[in-house]
Amino acid sequence: MDSMRSPQQDVAQASRLEKQNSTPESDYDNTPNDRDPDDLGSSRKGRQRSMVWQGDGSVPDPAEPHAAPSPVLPSTEDVIRKTEQITKNIQELLRAAQENKHDSYIPCSERIHTAVTEMAALFPKKPKSDMVRTSLRLLTSSAYRLQSECKKTLPGDPGPPTDIQLVTQQVIQCAYDIAKAAKQLVTITTKENN
Numbered sequence: 008m009d010s011m012r013s014p015q016q017d018v019a020q021a022s023r024l025e026k027q028n029s030t031p032e033s034d035y036d037n038t039p040n041d042r043d044p045d046d047l048g049s050s051r052k053g054r055q056r057s058m059v060w061q062g063d064g065s066v067p068d069p070a071e072p073h074a075a076p077s078p079v080l081p082s083t084e085d086v087i088r089k090t091e092q093i094t095k096n097i098q099e100l101l102r103a104a105q106e107n108k109h110d111s112y113i114p115c116s117e118r119i120h121t122a123v124t125e126m127a128a129l130f131p132k133k134p135k136s137d138m139v140r141t142s143l144r145l146l147t148s149s150a151y152r153l154q155s156e157c158k159k160t161l162p163g164d165p166g167p168p169t170d171i172q173l174v175t176q177q178v179i180q181c182a183y184d185i186a187k188a189a190k191q192l193v194t195i196t197t198k199e200n201n
Contacts, residue, residue, distance in 0.1 A: 089126035146188035
């Protein structure tokens with residue numbers, strides 16, 4: 008009876024499969040993920056398509072390794088509340104840009120990124136709607152890009168001198184993209200929840 012498997016072997020096999028399939032999805036978040044060297048195999052591309060969005064993009068949720076796409080959307084009120092928080096932080100950032108307060112960019116971008124992460128967490132890990140996925144991707148990738156652009160204002164950045172006007176233009180564009188994505192999510196949830 009060597010072909011019979013013990014429950015411990017089944018659990019160990021399931022655990023290995025869960026680890027293979029529960030890497031966070033990069034579709035919504037363009038933050039670079041730290042990967043193990045053994046993660047760079049031929050199956051890497053296939054695994055990226057089946058990954059799950061996890062808010063900040065760093066910790067997989069072992070409770071839902073194979074979550075099916077979910078049509079359930081958060082309440083419109085919750086989405087509007089988070090959008091207002093994002094908008095308030097964007098207005099603060101734009102004020103800093105108008106007043107040439109470049110040292111305020113990083114703290115503003117961090118508050119925006121936090122609000123964006125909180126808003127994205129309202130949505131299912133695998134939204135069924137392409138429009139929701141696209142808007143979430145724009146929202147989170149723009150917030151990441153915003154942080155990257157704002158970091159260019161730090162003194163002592165190695166490389167060529169920073170063109171602060173160009174950085175400011177990029178910061179404003181990222182803020183616009185974040186606001187646009189948030190508005191799209193409000194529109195989608197309002198339409199779907201009515």
